[in-house]
Amino acid sequence: MTSPEDTPRDNTPRDNAAPDIAAPDAPAPDGSGQPFWRTKPLAAMSATEWESLCDGCGRCCLVKLEDEDTGQVAYTDVACRLLDADTCRCSDYERRSEIVSDCVRLTPESLAELNWLPPTCAYRLVGEGKDLPFWHPLVSGDAGSVAAAGITVAGKVAGSENAFGLFELVDHIVAWPVRWPRGAKGGAKTGVKTGAKSQTGARGRSPKADEQKP
Secondary structure, three states, rough: OOOOOOOOOOOOOOOOOOOOOOOOOOOOOOOOOOOHHHOOOOOHHHHHHHHHHHHHHHHHHEEEEEEEOOOOOEEEEEEOOEEEEOOOOOOEEEEEEEOOOOOOEEEOOOOOOOOOOOOOOOOHHOOOOOOOOOOOHHHHHOOOOOHHOOOOOOOOEEEHHHOOOOOHHHOEEHHHHOOOOOOOOOOOOOOOOOOOOOOOOOEEEOOOOOOOOO
């Protein structure tokens, strides 16, 4: 899979620190009374708003395998070499694309082509016209709510990709990254997004060309 180019608008990468958390259900600055993710297409969001949508779960940073015959993508419980499995943060976020060549920054154009985004991903949810779940930091006001809801990869990672060979990765295929944990569904308060649908992306990792499921 070819990595899409970065979005042309100003989407300057932040460092690997935890994202800023807005007040729960923070109203849009335009006075609409609705939080920005319900009123703005993703492509129209500011760099800060864009980054704040990432819940820091680490799921998209798990190594994936693509079946060369069907195109199906399977998750493993093996992490990208830059992922800190305890904090679920990239250890070198600013230079991640330089170090990991297949680290993908999604765009409005590329999202529809990628079938591996977790169902819990805020970029996927908002792009589909859905609301953020109750545990998202923008809703709860607490970064710890993501782990409390069972969304993060913390405690579920078998190790870094550097410690596994290709055939070993096949033995680490898991289903939990593409599932909602029990009790984790549920939108923010009213749960209805009033903004127009839009497709854009989050940062993630595409399967490597040589990481093919036999």
